[in-house]
Amino acid sequence: MTTNNLIRIKDYEANAKKLLPKAAFEFFGEGTGHEDTLKNNLESYKRYRIRPRYLRNVEQRTMRKKILGKDVAIPIGLSPTAIQKLAHKDGECAAAKAAEELGTIYILSLHSTSTMEEVTQAAPKGRKWLQCYIFKVREVAQEIINTAERLGFEGIVLTVDFPVLGSRNIIAQYGHPLPYYLKKAILEKYLDSGIISNSAEVTDPSADWSCIKWLKSITKLPIIAKGILTAEDAILAVEAGVSAILVSNHGARQLDGVPSTIESLPEIVSAVGDKVEVYVDGGIRDGTDVFKALGLGAKMVFIGRPIVWGLFHNGEQGVKNVLTILRNELDKAMAISGCAGLDDITKDKVIHESHYSKI
Numbered sequence: 001m002t003t004n005n006l007i008r009i010k011d012y013e014a015n016a017k018k019l020l021p022k023a024a025f026e027f028f029g030e031g032t033g034h035e036d037t038l039k040n041n042l043e044s045y046k047r048y049r050i051r052p053r054y055l056r057n058v059e060q061r062t063m064r065k066k067i068l069g070k071d072v073a074i075p076i077g078l079s080p081t082a083i084q085k086l087a088h089k090d091g092e093c094a095a096a097k098a099a100e101e102l103g104t105i106y107i108l109s110l111h112s113t114s115t116m117e118e119v120t121q122a123a124p125k126g127r128k129w130l131q132c133y134i135f136k137v138r139e140v141a142q143e144i145i146n147t148a149e150r151l152g153f154e155g156i157v158l159t160v161d162f163p164v165l166g167s168r169n170i171i172a173q174y175g176h177p178l179p180y181y182l183k184k185a186i187l188e189k190y191l192d193s194g195i196i197s198n199s200a201e202v203t204d205p206s207a208d209w210s211c212i213k214w215l216k217s218i219t220k221l222p223i224i225a226k227g228i229l230t231a232e233d234a235i236l237a238v239e240a241g242v243s244a245i246l247v248s249n250h251g252a253r254q255l256d257g258v259p260s261t262i263e264s265l266p267e268i269v270s271a272v273g274d275k276v277e278v279y280v281d282g283g284i285r286d287g288t289d290v291f292k293a294l295g296l297g298a299k300m301v302f303i304g305r306p307i308v309w310g311l312f313h314n315g316e317q318g319v320k321n322v323l324t325i326l327r328n329e330l331d332k333a334m335a336i337s338g339c340a341g342l343d344d345i346t347k348d349k350v351i352h353e354s355h356y357s358k359i
């Protein structure tokens with residue numbers, strides 16, 4: 001396939017399915033359990049409708065907005081995904097450069113196959129956040145976070161939905177997906193020395209919300225809690241002092257049967273009000289999905305697998321293509337629904353399909 005045949009995100013996925021080795025494609029693509037939540041992440045978006053308004057002067061449009069006090073050019077960021085060099089030799093550096101070019105935020109996975117230094121060098125001006133866990137050995141987090149801070153990373157994304165690794169069919173079938181020629185660049189030193197025994201068991205399952213207080217004592221960077229699905233946890237996260245919440249079910253890879261993220265988003269937005277920023281990831285494959293998430297109260301969205309499919313196709317250019325597709329689709333959705341800016345994507349512009357069956 002040439003780039004010209006790859007018009008939608010689903011084309012990038014189909015391309016990866018056709019050409020990536022089966023175990024690699026399935027590692028990236030799979031969910032947990034029966035994959036009901038994986039399907040629901042996608043299907044839930046189709047249950048919402050856009051209510052367009054016309055004759056609203058949409059000639060000049062912008063997607064620029066402030067996220068944690070600084071500009072992004074598009075409200076679509078890159079969620080952390082592990083071992084990106086399995087998709088393309090330039091891995092995380094290529095994805096971070098694409099994010100820098102498009103003016104958005106790149107979240108580096110702790111299971112990165114590139115070091116924080118390499119990613120910083122590849123995308124020195126780009127906005128970068130580091131994804132982290134509460135490790136069994138707290139000093140590991142402290143050392144990694146200190147490095148991130150020194151290198152100019154602007155936020156710590158604390159993944160809270162990973163007390164243990166979810167059951168993964170592919171890991172059970174093929175073992176750990178990391179080929180011998182790739183290294184977990186950030187974790188390697190701790191794995192080699194035995195401080196961390198196994199990269200699937202990095203986190204401390206005994207951690208509770210007091211860990212945010214500890215994190216705040218070791219870093220000045222804003223903390224973004226990733227993996228929240230309920231209003232109750234959102235309130236606890238706010239009380240604990242996070243700066244933002246990323247509503248996420250880990251791409252449906254941790255626990256099957258949890259809600260899709262677009263189903264969870266409204267209760268979280270209404271629970272936290274404007275106390276902290278709320279973002280969402282999971283199942284976003286079209287600019288209209290981005291529109292719906294923003295209409296339901298997300299300040300920004302993030303994408304996981306589409307980045308991997310873009311990387312696989314063509315490294316940095318492939319990731320730029322994926323982001324550009326979503327940006328252009330969002331732009332059309334804004335124009336044809338009467339929105340000149342992101343603030344015009346208000347609550348009344350998105351409604352659940354059940355509204356129409358009641359009429």
Ligand SMILES: Cc1cc2nc3c(=O)[nH]c(=O)nc-3n(C[C@H](O)[C@H](O)[C@H](O)COP(=O)(O)O)c2cc1C
Binds near residue numbers: 027079249282283
């Ligand atoms: C291959 C893969 C690896 C992932 N690795 C991480 C990770 O290292 N840390 C993390 O917090 N989330 C990880 N996630 C979850 C993503 O950050 C994100 O929540 C999810 O992919 C969003 O759903 P989407 O793929 O439908 O866009 C991973 C997801 C995938 C698909």
Ligand SMILES: CCCCCCC(=O)C(=O)O
Binds near residue numbers: 165250
């Ligand atoms: C041993 C595999 C660890 C995978 C960690 C990355 C991740 O979060 C994922 O969903 O995959």
